[in-house]
Amino acid sequence: MRLLYAPRIQESLELNWPLVADFLTRFLREELSWRGYEKAIVAVSGGVDSATTLALAVRALGASRVQALFLPHRDSSPLSREHAHLVAETFGVDLEEVDITPMVEGYAAMTPDLTPHRKGNLMARARMMVLFDKSQAYHALPLGTGNKTERLFGYFTWHGDDAPPVNPLGDLYKTQVWGLARYLGVPQAVVEKVPTADLIPGQTDEGDLGVRYLRADVILEHYLKGYPDAYIEALGYAPEEIQRVKERVNRTHWKRALPTVALLSSTALGEFYLRPLDYRP
Amino acid sequence: MVARSLVRHAILQFRPEKARPKENLARLGEHLQALRPHTPEVVVLPEAALTGYFLQGGVRELALTRHELLELLSQVHKEVGWEGLLDVVVGFYERDEGAYYNSAAYLELPHRVVHVHRKVFLPTYGVFDEERYLARGRRVEAFNTRFGRVAILICEDFWHSITSAIAALDGAEVIYVPAASPARGFQGERPENVERWRTLARAVAAEHGLYVVLSSLVGFEGGKGMSGGSLVVGPEGRLLAEAPLFEEAALIVDLDRERIPPVRYDSPLLSDLEAALPLLLPDLERVLGREGR
Numbered sequence: 100m101r102l103l104y105a106p107r108i109q110e111s112l113e114l115n116w117p118l119v120a121d122f123l124t125r126f127l128r129e130e131l132s133w134r135g136y137e138k139a140i141v142a143v144s145g146g147v148d149s150a151t152t153l154a155l156a157v158r159a160l161g162a163s164r165v166q167a168l169f170l171p172h173r174d175s176s177p178l179s180r181e182h183a184h185l186v187a188e189t190f191g192v193d194l195e196e197v198d199i200t201p202m203v204e205g206y207a208a209m210t211p212d213l214t215p216h217r218k219g220n221l222m223a224r225a226r227m228m229v230l231f232d233k234s235q236a237y238h239a240l241p242l243g244t245g246n247k248t249e250r251l252f253g254y255f256t257w258h259g260d261d262a263p264p265v266n267p268l269g270d271l272y273k274t275q276v277w278g279l280a281r282y283l284g285v286p287q288a289v290v291e292k293v294p295t296a297d298l299i300p301g302q303t304d305e306g307d308l309g310v311r312y313l314r315a316d317v318i319l320e321h322y323l324k325g326y327p328d329a330y331i332e333a334l335g336y337a338p339e340e341i342q343r344v345k346e347r348v349n350r351t352h353w354k355r356a357l358p359t360v361a362l363l364s365s366t367a368l369g370e371f372y373l374r375p376l377d378y379r380p
Numbered sequence: 381m382v383a384r385s386l387v388r389h390a391i392l393q394f395r396p397e398k399a400r401p402k403e404n405l406a407r408l409g410e411h412l413q414a415l416r417p418h419t420p421e422v423v424v425l426p427e428a429a430l431t432g433y434f435l436q437g438g439v440r441e442l443a444l445t446r447h448e449l450l451e452l453l454s455q456v457h458k459e460v461g462w463e464g465l466l467d468v469v470v471g472f473y474e475r476d477e478g479a480y481y482n483s484a485a486y487l488e489l490p491h492r493v494v495h496v497h498r499k500v501f502l503p504t505y506g507v508f509d510e511e512r513y514l515a516r517g518r519r520v521e522a523f524n525t526r527f528g529r530v531a532i533l534i535c536e537d538f539w540h541s542i543t544s545a546i547a548a549l550d551g552a553e554v555i556y557v558p559a560a561s562p563a564r565g566f567q568g569e570r571p572e573n574v575e576r577w578r579t580l581a582r583a584v585a586a587e588h589g590l591y592v593v594l595s596s597l598v599g600f601e602g603g604k605g606m607s608g609g610s611l612v613v614g615p616e617g618r619l620l621a622e623a624p625l626f627e628e629a630a631l632i633v634d635l636d637r638e639r640i641p642p643v644r645y646d647s648p649l650l651s652d653l654e655a656a657l658p659l660l661l662p663d664l665e666r667v668l669g670r671e672g673r
Contacts, residue, residue, distance in 0.1 A: 115567060118570070121626070122563060122566070122626065125605065133397070373436040374436055375434050375438070377398045377602050378436070379399055379400070380400060380442065
């Protein structure tokens with residue numbers, strides 16, 4: 100008699116990348132179309148998220164309808180510039196560079212107590228000011244590049260990197276962005292480098308977050324699906340690690356929402372009066 | 381009247397503009413023009429085809445009475461210059477007095493509303509929120525058309541095997557399923573929801589020996605990509621035609637009613653169900669808590 104053991108079913112973060120790429124390409128095309136845009140603009144940092152977003156935009160619209168922006172500060176790593184140019188060249192996209200140093204340093208000079216953390220946020224918001232202005236100049240819709248892991252961790256500048264109206268990567272964990280990036284042909288140097296927000300010299304994402312993306316994403320997927328801690332621990336994750344991930348998620352729900360409005364009426368927007376964002380009779 | 385054996389269907393996998401019924405009717409007219417040389421007798425449209433699916437409170441502004449629906453589609457029939465009758469199955473948000481329903485109508489254009497099915501199973505979980513805005517239908521029934529006896533089930537209605545069992549027992553030879561299904565689960569060859577539809581449609585068709593015609597919406601609605609993948613399954617459970625994912629398409633399929641009796645003779649599951657179901661009714665009553673619990 101043959102004995103056959105069924106494999107244990109586990110949550111998997113590995114996706115069908117060609118299918119995902121096709122889906123996100125159509126998503127970009129349609130979301131731009133009803134908003135009246137034929138072009139997209141992407142602020143490329145030299146990192147994998149913006150490179151993947153740029154690659155998707157080129158698939159959706161063609162390289163001539165995509166504008167890349169590189170928005171360095173004098174403290175930005177030289178590697179960021181090198182990689183931003185490499186990504187734009189790889190996908191055949193025109194890249195405009197705007198140095199945000201004078202904008203940021205102008206305010207910094209007036210603000211002697213500015214901490215590195217506050218200055219980092221200032222850079223992110225300065226970049227959004229430029230991105231949205233250039234959006235008007237090019238009549239190109241700004242694309243967001245934030246991934247699901249950083250959104251869940253609140254690891255972004257509020258009304259900064261989360262500001263663009265259309266984001267193809269926001270439901271993909273960081274490790275999934277790596278998978279998609281490889282499929283789309285994002286240069287290996289960009290996919291494999293240590294992730295960093297590059298707002299403070301020497302900074303890395305995983306240093307800031309205190310957990311590796313490869314581990315965080317598995318914990319997040321199980322936590323969001325409602326698995327109890329004991330189940331996640333049995334997969335080989337430490338209780339402290341799981342708690343750190345859950346705390347980050349639960350300290351930042353406000354950051355993934357619009358500002359809180361006091362409700363007084365039965366026509367309060369978004370509470371009683373509910374219309375989808377694409378509702379346009 | 382003896383219904384004909386072969387009935388040509390066009391399953392129109394449609395992408396509506398959100399909340400713009402006028403533009404959508406104009407586009408439907410263009411599609412009918414394109415379909416006309418292929419001489420369909422029944423055109424099957426998806427759920428919420430004239431407005432898009434996710435409307436939230438906008439349902440109240442865009443819902444139609446069944447007579448307004450007939451009037452609008454008869455106007456399209458006239459503008460297109462369609463010669464003779466055209467049967468249309470179409471999903472729409474229905475207004476009736478003060479209540480709103482997720483409905484699908486079987487129309488015989490340009491003259492009459494043959495039947496309206498109101499969705500019974502209103503998904504209100506995850507990305508879905510139907511019961512917040514809509515009232516629940518209370519009936520599943522087959523009805524007669526000029527091409528034979530059929531039934532309509534809308535989207536989640538079809539995910540519960542009890543509804544197609546009722547429709548089959550009521551004599552339906554075709555179950556039309558207008559649907560709107562946001563793609564999710566991207567691990568496999570196709571999105572998980574698409575796989576589920578294929579499995580279900582084949583299982584239901586084979587169990588009851590009837591045709592299943594799924595017409596599934598396409599287009600992105602606020603990031604949610606309606607999957608498409610409309611299909612037609614024959615009475616033996618074989619996939620006869622399948623539309624691509626995510627884009628507009630039309631399937632032209634001749635449904636052959638003569639195939640049903642031989643298939644049911646080989647696999648008489650429906651007559652078994654008819655005979656044995658009464659035996660199970662006391663248990664059904666029991667598990668529903670109506671007696672002895």
